[in-house]
Amino acid sequence: MDVLAGEVARFLDYLRVEKRYAPGTIVNYARELGLLQAHAQSLGLRHWRELRAEPLRSLVAREHRRGREPGSLHHLLSACRSFFRWLLREGVIAEDPALDVRAPKLRRKLPQVLDVDEAAALVEIPTDTPEAVQDRAMLELFYSSGLRLAELTGLAWRDVDLAQGLVRVLGKGSKTRVVPIGSKALEALRHLREQAGPADAAPVFTGRGGRPISPASVRKRLKGWAQAQGVWKRVYPHLLRHSFASHLLESSGDLRAVQELLGHADISTTQIYTHLDFQHLARVYDAAHPRAKRRKDSE
Numbered sequence: 001m002d003v004l005a006g007e008v009a010r011f012l013d014y015l016r017v018e019k020r021y022a023p024g025t026i027v028n029y030a031r032e033l034g035l036l037q038a039h040a041q042s043l044g045l046r047h048w049r050e051l052r053a054e055p056l057r058s059l060v061a062r063e064h065r066r067g068r069e070p071g072s073l074h075h076l077l078s079a080c081r082s083f084f085r086w087l088l089r090e091g092v093i094a095e096d097p098a099l100d101v102r103a104p105k106l107r108r109k110l111p112q113v114l115d116v117d118e119a120a121a122l123v124e125i126p127t128d129t130p131e132a133v134q135d136r137a138m139l140e141l142f143y144s145s146g147l148r149l150a151e152l153t154g155l156a157w158r159d160v161d162l163a164q165g166l167v168r169v170l171g172k173g174s175k176t177r178v179v180p181i182g183s184k185a186l187e188a189l190r191h192l193r194e195q196a197g198p199a200d201a202a203p204v205f206t207g208r209g210g211r212p213i214s215p216a217s218v219r220k221r222l223k224g225w226a227q228a229q230g231v232w233k234r235v236y237p238h239l240l241r242h243s244f245a246s247h248l249l250e251s252s253g254d255l256r257a258v259q260e261l262l263g264h265a266d267i268s269t270t271q272i273y274t275h276l277d278f279q280h281l282a283r284v285y286d287a288a289h290p291r292a293k294r295r296k297d298s299e
Contacts, residue, residue, distance in 0.1 A: 003047050004040055008033045011086050020174040022150065032079035035059065049093045056080065056101050064104060073103040114233065114243040119143055121229050122240075123184070133195050135221055137188035138205050138213075141167070142237060144182030146244035146262055148172075149215050149237040158200040162190055171263040179261055 012030055015021045021029075039059045040051055060073055068076070080098050087093045114122065123139040125132060142152060151169040159168045165181045181189065192204070203212040218237060226235035233239075241262070249258050 002041075004037050004045070007048055007087065007092060008037055008083070011083050014086060022172075022174075024150075028075070029079050029082070032076045033083055035063070035076065036080055036083070048087055051093075051097045053097050053099070053101055056097050060101065060103055070104040077101065077103050112233065112239060112242065113246045114231070114235075114239065116247060118231050118233065119240070119243050119247070122226055122231050122235065125225055125229060127188075127191065130195060133188075133192055134205060135225060137185070137192040138218065139222070139225065139240070140185035140188040141181065142240040143244055144185035145169075145179045146241045146248075147179070148241060148263075149218060152237070153203075153205065153212050153215055153218060155204040156200065157193070157198055157202055157204055160189060160204060162186065162193065169263075175263065177260070177263045 008030075011033070012026060015029060016026055036056075036059065039055065039062075040048075043055055045051055045055075060077065063073060063076060077098060081096070084093065084096045084098050088096060123136070123143050125136050125139065127133045127136050138152065141147065145167060147167075147169060148171065151171060154170060155167065160181075161167070165183075165186050166178050167181055168176060168178050170176055189204075196202075196206075202210070205213040205218075207213040207217055215237075222235055222237060222240075226233070245258055245262055248261070249255060252258075
C-alpha cells in the first residue's frame with residue numbers, strides 16, 4: 001500500500017473506531033477520498049504534503065464537467081476538508097490545501113411537505129392486520145417525532161418509554177437525543193407492543209426473521225400506503241420529517257425547539273423551515289387580504 005492510500009485507510013479507521021461514524025457514512029467518505037487519491041496519483045504525487053489548492057480545484061472542476069450537482073460537490077469537498085484537518089492534527093501536512101477551494105454555489109431547494117390534512121390521511125391507516133398495526137405505529141412515529149429513517153429502523157423497545165411518552169434515538173455522529181412521542185403515536189406503539197410482546201432488546205419495527213426492518217422495506221411500505229390513502233405526492237421517509245418540522249414551526253414559532261427535536265447541530269440547517277412557514281403566510285395573505293385580492297383581480 002502506497003503512502004497516499006495508507007493515510008486514507010488510517011483516516012477511515014479513525015472515523016470508524018474513534019468517531020464511531022455509521023457504516024454508510026464511512027462508505028461515502030471512502031468513495032470521495034478514493035476520487036481524491038486517484039486524482040493525486042494521476043498527477044504523480046507521492047505524499048499528501050505535495051498536494052496544493054490548484055489540483056484540488058481541478059478535481060472539483062472535472063467532477064462538475066462530468067455532471068455532478070453543486071450539492072454533491074460540496075459533499076466531496078467536505079470529505080476532503082475533514083481528511084486534511086485530520087492530516088494537520090497528525091502532523092502529516094503543514095497546511096490545508098482546501099482552505100481557499102470553493103464548490104459551485106448551491107441552489108437551495110425548499111423541501112416539499114405534506115399539508116396537515118394529507119399527513120393525517122397518510123398516517124391514519126386501518127389496523128386490520130398485524131403488518132398494518134406495525135405500519136400505523138411506524139407512520140405515526142415518523143410524523144409525531146420527526147425521526148430520520150436510520151433512527152427509526154435502529155430503534156429497540158428499550159429505547160421507547162411508553163409510560164413517559166419519550167423515545168431515545170441515536171442520530172448523526174452517534175449523538176443521542178430524547179424526543180417526545182405524540183399521543184396518537186403513543187397509542188399506536190402501545191397497540192404494537194401488545195401485539196408483539198417482545199423483549200426490550202428486540203427491534204420495534206421488524207422485518208423478516210424478526211430482524212430490524214430494512215430502509216428499503218420502509219420506503220416501499222410508505223409509498224404503498226400513500227397510494228392507498230389517496231396521497232398523490234411523492235411520499236418518502238424524509239418527507240414526514242420535513243412535514244413534522246414545518247407544521248411544528250408553523251404552530252409554535254419556536255425555531256430553537258424545532259432544532260433540538262430534529263437533532264440539528266447548527267440552527268442554520270433548521271432555518272430552511274422558516275422559509276416554508278413564510279410561504280404558508282404568503283398564501284394566506286394572497287387568499288385573504290383585501291388588497292391582495294384586488295391586486296390579483298386587476299392582473
